[in-house]
Amino acid sequence: MSFANQVAIVTGASSGIGWELAKTLAAKQCAVGVVARRKDKLAALVREIEAAGGRAAYACADVAERHQVVPAIHSLRDQLGPIDLLIANSGVGMATTVEPQNIEDVEQMFRVNTLGVVYSIEAVLPEMLERGSGHLAAISSLAAYLGMPGESGYCASKAAVNSYMDGLRIQLGGRGIDVTTVCPGFIETPMTEANNFKMPWLMKADKAAAMIVRALERKKKIYNFPWQLSLLIKFARWLPDWIVERALAGKSGVRKENPDGFSHCLPPSSTACSSR
Numbered sequence: 001m002s003f004a005n006q007v008a009i010v011t012g013a014s015s016g017i018g019w020e021l022a023k024t025l026a027a028k029q030c031a032v033g034v035v036a037r038r039k040d041k042l043a044a045l046v047r048e049i050e051a052a053g054g055r056a057a058y059a060c061a062d063v064a065e066r067h068q069v070v071p072a073i074h075s076l077r078d079q080l081g082p083i084d085l086l087i088a089n090s091g092v093g094m095a096t097t098v099e100p101q102n103i104e105d106v107e108q109m110f111r112v113n114t115l116g117v118v119y120s121i122e123a124v125l126p127e128m129l130e131r132g133s134g135h136l137a138a139i140s141s142l143a144a145y146l147g148m149p150g151e152s153g154y155c156a157s158k159a160a161v162n163s164y165m166d167g168l169r170i171q172l173g174g175r176g177i178d179v180t181t182v183c184p185g186f187i188e189t190p191m192t193e194a195n196n197f198k199m200p201w202l203m204k205a206d207k208a209a210a211m212i213v214r215a216l217e218r219k220k221k222i223y224n225f226p227w228q229l230s231l232l233i234k235f236a237r238w239l240p241d242w243i244v245e246r247a248l249a250g251k252s253g254v255r256k257e258n259p260d261g262f263s264h265c266l267p268p269s270s271t272a273c274s275s276r
């Protein structure tokens with residue numbers, strides 16, 4: 001299955017994996033609608049795609065705000081045509097602290113990482129159901145499979161995405177709509193560039209995007225990669241807590257110096273369009 005002459009929406013396309021996903025799809029003659037908060041970055045991406053002969057449009061939205069993301073995606077549908085593929089990729093990562101508890105950060109991760117996926121799907125699903133065709137994809141994380149110390153909020157927000165997508169996939173079976181959950185390991189993006197601990201099997205964002213698009217073309221239900229880290233994380237679920245704690249000790253030490261720990265957070269924006 002190819003995405004040529006189809007229309008895709010990629011949220012969180014102003015940076016990292018989303019940026020590369022948009023370019024990879026556009027190179028396959030797919031028209032791409034890109035969504036995020038930073039207007040200047042989205043405009044630059046659209047210019048780059050158009051300069052390479054592709055078709056693209058952008059709309060600014062905070063995916064945590066239902067009243068922003070639904071109309072933004074509808075405006076891209078109006079410009080590009082009926083949406084065949086949604087990749088809900090927007091995400092933020094912050095450490096979870098206990099002294100004090102940073103509840104606002106945890107709320108923000110659930111709003112962007114989990115509800116952002118729910119609202120993006122809301123924008124495209126009714127028309128996909130009407131047509132009896134479409135493909136929903138969410139970029140979750142291998143962190144969904146293991147609640148890690150100092151990352152409880154991030155891991156939980158991604159675990160919720162996995163469950164949401166699992167349920168939808170079964171519910172939409174037989175309606176012509178494919179559902180894919182993508183769980184990457186460490187990818188080189190602004191989200192991970194603040195990490196100063198060793199990230200095993202760290203992968204370039206363009207390579208990750210190519211692998212994700214290939215998995216979508218194959219209509220994979222769940223795509224965990226790289227397989228080595230996926231295996232390790234699933235195995236760790238069966239280990240006693242003290243072994244996991246020891247294995248992550250180096251990372252916890254780093255977290256004290258770098259409060260962002262596992263991932264680097266972009267500050268939330270209160271307006272739909274910004275040029276941070």
Ligand SMILES: NC(=O)c1ccc[n+]([C@@H]2O[C@H](COP(=O)([O-])OP(=O)(O)OC[C@H]3O[C@@H](n4cnc5c(N)ncnc54)[C@H](OP(=O)(O)O)[C@@H]3O)[C@@H](O)[C@H]2O)c1
Nearest residue numbers: 012014015016017036037038062063090091186187189191
């Ligand atoms: N990098 C990794 O190692 C890794 C591993 C596993 C999973 N992931 C997941 O992959 C996805 C992409 O991450 P990345 O590594 O490419 O990070 P990134 O470079 O920091 O990009 C994050 C993207 O999300 C957008 N975003 C953040 N908050 C948003 C909001 N409130 N509304 C709309 N868009 C928002 C950002 O755009 P604006 O700031 O312009 O809004 C940006 O385009 C995330 O869901 C992340 O959790 C990443």
